[in-house]
Amino acid sequence: MTDLIAAPNFAARPRQSILTTSTQMKRRNAAETRFRVYGVIAIILSLVTLAIMLFTILRDGVSTFHQAQLAFPMELSAEVLDPKGNRDRSEMAKITTVGYQKVLAKAFAAELDRRGIAQDGLSAKEIGELISKDAAGVLRAKVLANPALVGTVIDAQVLAAGRIDGFLKGRVTLKTAERDSTIKPEQLLLAEKLHKAGLLSSAWNWGFFTNADASDQRPEAAGIGVALLGSAYMMLMVLVMCVPVGVAASIYLEEFAPKNRWTDAIEVNISNLAAVPSIVFGILGLAIFINFAGLPQSSSLVGALVISLMTLPTIIIATRAAIKAVPPSIRDAALGVGASKMQTVFHHVLPLAMPGILTGTILGLASALGETAPLLLIGMVAFVDNYPAAPPEGFMDPATALPVQVYSWASRADPAFIERSNGAIIVLLVFLVAMNVCAILLRRRFERRW
Numbered sequence: 001m002t003d004l005i006a007a008p009n010f011a012a013r014p015r016q017s018i019l020t021t022s023t024q025m026k027r028r029n030a031a032e033t034r035f036r037v038y039g040v041i042a043i044i045l046s047l048v049t050l051a052i053m054l055f056t057i058l059r060d061g062v063s064t065f066h067q068a069q070l071a072f073p074m075e076l077s078a079e080v081l082d083p084k085g086n087r088d089r090s091e092m093a094k095i096t097t098v099g100y101q102k103v104l105a106k107a108f109a110a111e112l113d114r115r116g117i118a119q120d121g122l123s124a125k126e127i128g129e130l131i132s133k134d135a136a137g138v139l140r141a142k143v144l145a146n147p148a149l150v151g152t153v154i155d156a157q158v159l160a161a162g163r164i165d166g167f168l169k170g171r172v173t174l175k176t177a178e179r180d181s182t183i184k185p186e187q188l189l190l191a192e193k194l195h196k197a198g199l200l201s202s203a204w205n206w207g208f209f210t211n212a213d214a215s216d217q218r219p220e221a222a223g224i225g226v227a228l229l230g231s232a233y234m235m236l237m238v239l240v241m242c243v244p245v246g247v248a249a250s251i252y253l254e255e256f257a258p259k260n261r262w263t264d265a266i267e268v269n270i271s272n273l274a275a276v277p278s279i280v281f282g283i284l285g286l287a288i289f290i291n292f293a294g295l296p297q298s299s300s301l302v303g304a305l306v307i308s309l310m311t312l313p314t315i316i317i318a319t320r321a322a323i324k325a326v327p328p329s330i331r332d333a334a335l336g337v338g339a340s341k342m343q344t345v346f347h348h349v350l351p352l353a354m355p356g357i358l359t360g361t362i363l364g365l366a367s368a369l370g371e372t373a374p375l376l377l378i379g380m381v382a383f384v385d386n387y388p389a390a391p392p393e394g395f396m397d398p399a400t401a402l403p404v405q406v407y408s409w410a411s412r413a414d415p416a417f418i419e420r421s422n423g424a425i426i427v428l429l430v431f432l433v434a435m436n437v438c439a440i441l442l443r444r445r446f447e448r449r450w
Contacts (some may be wrong), residue, residue, distance in 0.1 A: 015257035030041035064423025068165035069204035073158040097136035132159035134221035219416035230399030237304035274313035282374030298379035318360020322353040362439040372403040
């Protein structure tokens with residue numbers, strides 16, 4: 001007789017078939033069902049939130065990639081642009097953008113008169129305000145680069161003012177223009193006539209990818225060119241500084257370092273550094289790299305050093321996890337046939353851990369690409385309208401980064417800058433998605449199953 005049968009009151013317990021669902025089983029099944037429902041609800045809420053966020057960004061940012069332009073013939077008057085007639089660049093450079101703006105406004109008004117477009121009592125100044133203030137600077141640079149253009153008639157294609165661009169995109173209306181000090185309803189009505197006449201159109205905005213930041217007076221000319229180059233410089237240096245150090249440290253800690261209190265302390269500190277808020281690294285970079293080392297503020301080098309300090313713990317943790325995932329039998333087999341410890345690690349362990357190492361590294365760099373807080377503290381939020389030079393000198397030049405540019409535009413009052421901040425977010429998301437896809441492809445390419 002077993003202990004179970006000998007237990008008190010065993011015979012008194014009701015016997016029940018295993019094919020019959022008991023009350024306890026019903027409660028357990030109900031709990032599992034509720035848990036599944038909670039999980040599905042959580043996933044649906046997450047997807048809905050993501051969809052709302054992406055819809056909002058795309059709705060407000062896709063229009064950034066198209067820009068209003070004015071096209072009309074223009075005579076480059078020699079009397080205004082080169083009074084002495086010498087075609088000397090040094091003498092022509094004395095003519096400021098004010099003179100070029102007058103040439104643009106005069107040619108634009110002449111084209112309206114030639115086509116018989118009613119101007120609704122607008123003054124010459126108000127008609128000229130339909131042209132972007134950036135157009136005069138672009139025209140001046142073009143003429144100084146080729147003085148032979150003076151005295152000729154060219155087909156000018158210039159940016160329209162920001163409010164006119166907003167009118168074509170539906171952001172500015174006649175009702176809002178009544179309360180806007182920078183535009184009049186009559187100017188919008190004239191813009192509508194120009195659009196019907198073919199003088200005003202919306203074209204692909206290549207300048208958004210190539211132009212630098214612009215002042216509040218010409219938001220239509222603002223671009224992410226400097227931010228893209230600054231981000232590329234930073235990520236290049238982060239890649240060079242982080243990956244070799246992070247992978248080497250991971251290999252040593254996981255395969256060669258003795259297990260004692262010193263290595264335990266190092267591992268704890270690495271885990272703690274990975275959890276430190278990014279703003280703390282910005283304070284550290286400001287104190288050490290700028291105030292103590294004297295490196296130039298808002299340079300790509302300082303930004304890369306700060307981002308490297310923040311990314312290095314993440315890469316070390318991901319690399320160690322990938323190395324640890326390699327089965328111990330691989331090491332035992334290699335050592336059993338006479339391989340040294342170094343040969344075992346570099347010939348057997350690392351090739352098998354490479355997918356995880358590459359994935360962790362790329363995801364760490366993708367996370368670093370979107371960091372903003374530490375870069376704000378080292379001055380990369382400053383207005384930068386000049387491209388940094390080519391490497392290595394360009395690493396020391398003032399620059400900005402894509403997430404910082406998004407923050408800068410979002411903090412400005414003009415709706416055109418808000419539109420551009422959403423456009424920059426779209427570009428940043430494209431880069432992040434591309435890096436994540438690259439990580440997945442590399443994992444599948446190098447993955448080995450055992």
